[in-house]
Amino acid sequence: MAASNVIKQSNGPVPFSDRLLGGRALDLDVWSIYNALALPPDTVNLGQGYMNFPPPQWVKEAADEAIASTVGNHYSHPKGRIRLRKAISDYYSDQFTNLGRKLDPETEILVTSGANMGMYSVWGAFLDPGDEVILFEPYFDQYLASITFNAGTPVFVPLHPPAGHTASHGPSAASEWTISIPELKAAITPRTKMIIVNTPHNPVGKVFTRRELEQIADVAKEHNLLVMSDEVYDCLTFDGAEHVRIATLPGMWERTVTVGSAGKSFAATGWRIGWLIGPPTIIAPTLAVTTRTVFCTNSPLQEAAAAGLEGAPKRHYFETQRKEYEERLAVLMKVFDKLGMSYVIPQGSYFILLDISDVEWPEDYPFPATITGRGKDFMFCWFVAQEIGVSAIPVSEFYCKEHQHIGEKFARFAFCKDIATLEHAGERLQKLKQYLKPKAANGANGATH
Numbered sequence: 001m002a003a004s005n006v007i008k009q010s011n012g013p014v015p016f017s018d019r020l021l022g023g024r025a026l027d028l029d030v031w032s033i034y035n036a037l038a039l040p041p042d043t044v045n046l047g048q049g050y051m052n053f054p055p056p057q058w059v060k061e062a063a064d065e066a067i068a069s070t071v072g073n074h075y076s077h078p079k080g081r082i083r084l085r086k087a088i089s090d091y092y093s094d095q096f097t098n099l100g101r102k103l104d105p106e107t108e109i110l111v112t113s114g115a116n117m118g119m120y121s122v123w124g125a126f127l128d129p130g131d132e133v134i135l136f137e138p139y140f141d142q143y144l145a146s147i148t149f150n151a152g153t154p155v156f157v158p159l160h161p162p163a164g165h166t167a168s169h170g171p172s173a174a175s176e177w178t179i180s181i182p183e184l185k186a187a188i189t190p191r192t193k194m195i196i197v198n199t200p201h202n203p204v205g206k207v208f209t210r211r212e213l214e215q216i217a218d219v220a221k222e223h224n225l226l227v228m229s230d231e232v233y234d235c236l237t238f239d240g241a242e243h244v245r246i247a248t249l250p251g252m253w254e255r256t257v258t259v260g261s262a263g264k265s266f267a268a269t270g271w272r273i274g275w276l277i278g279p280p281t282i283i284a285p286t287l288a289v290t291t292r293t294v295f296c297t298n299s300p301l302q303e304a305a306a307a308g309l310e311g312a313p314k315r316h317y318f319e320t321q322r323k324e325y326e327e328r329l330a331v332l333m334k335v336f337d338k339l340g341m342s343y344v345i346p347q348g349s350y351f352i353l354l355d356i357s358d359v360e361w362p363e364d365y366p367f368p369a370t371i372t373g374r375g376k377d378f379m380f381c382w383f384v385a386q387e388i389g390v391s392a393i394p395v396s397e398f399y400c401k402e403h404q405h406i407g408e409k410f411a412r413f414a415f416c417k418d419i420a421t422l423e424h425a426g427e428r429l430q431k432l433k434q435y436l437k438p439k440a441a442n443g444a445n446g447a448t449h
């Protein structure tokens with residue numbers, strides 16, 4: 001045990017496990033640094049990705065009914081309540097056309113306490129000490145600690161912004177962020193166990209193309225790897241972007257687990273309902289882990305999530321929700337256009353990246369100790385929250401140390417907020433103009449859009 005694994009107390013040291021020393025688990029996470037409590041009280045929160053509007057009425061009513069009933073409040077089957085597993089099978093089977101049959105609610109679906117706990121359990125079920133897991137950067141930060149807690153070793157392969165992207169370039173498309181297949185292949189070792197794919201992607205908003213997924217699938221098949229496909233934003237694609245499930249590509253069902261989240265689908269991130277879809281060879285060992293940790297996921301909200309999936313098609317809920325998110329996105333794009341700043345237009349998810357390279361703050365600005373030594377994006381997010389009253393999340397947090405410079409140019413704004421809130425944030429953000437580097441006389445450093 002390392003000497004740093006102790007909490008000193010007056011009655012002697014209290015040691016804790018080595019596991020906590022890896023995966024940045026003990027570092028102050030971005031969510032805490034930019035937590036509402038750490039920021040001025042009236043900050044408009046476009047940082048953490050939770051909605052400031054309620055779940056749909058019929059879904060809330062189903063939750064109320066379940067709470068009012070007796071069985072709705074008891075332990076569920078560890079696989080998940082049968083109504084929800086059936087609803088997942090009914091809703092998603094058409095999207096797993098490769099199977100040519102319905103998903104089996106008994107062996108191919110597992111309800112979990114949010115997508116996070118489902119993914120954690122897959123790692124618990126499949127990682128042996130030293131097994132390597134490939135993450136495309138920027139990666140959803142929770143992956144890192146969850147992999148190291150389960151004795152795995154994260155290996156990083158960056159997504160590259162378009163070569164011509166600059167702060168004065170104007171908006172660019174998330175589709176232009178690309179992975180290099182040679183870089184992916186170079187990252188494979190005899191210890192590689194799994195590749196994680198996240199599409200639609202947080203925070204870039206990229207929706208991986210069929211071609212890209214086919215190339216990743218070829219690497220997975222060649223090296224006999226598992227794939228975890230985190231598709232929690234599957235219902236949030238814009239402008240006709242096609243969401244392709246890597247599990248549906250030839251030879252991929254057997255080695256892929258697909259991750260979903262009722263929190264993202266039904267504006268209920270705090271309900272902590274997620275699910276895994278995959279072959280029995282992946283679901284059964286994962287069930288063993290979930291059963292021995294939470295035993296089962298909270299019962300009444302599983303009923304509500306089931307009602308959500310059952311009722312969504314006839315209400316055209318996901319189509320309407322998609323349009324609403326497109327309108328929300330348009331508000332922020334207009335704000336950034338008015339400022340003349342570059343940003344990345346997402347194809348999916350509810351995040352937009354702003355290029356902050358041209359923002360300057362006073363050299364002697366009093367930044368707190370929590371962000372000293374972190375990237376420029378950390379300073380930007382702190383400064384903007386304090387001086388302008390809008391919070392965002394620094395993107396370098398989603399990169400390993402060696403690649404942080406790629407993310408440091410960007411701040412992530414969440415647009416899962418109602419239009420009035422986004423407009424209010426937009427008015428405040430116009431104050432950023434006074435902190436932008438002066439544009440060169442020839443316009444070389446000035447956006448013209």
Ligand SMILES: Cc1ncc(COP(=O)(O)O)c(C=O)c1O
Pocket residue numbers: 049113114115116117140198201202230232260261262263264269272273274
């Ligand atoms: C890419 C990604 N995966 C998983 C999750 C976690 O989903 P859940 O809230 O269902 O655990 C999030 C939440 O922000 C996410 O962005």
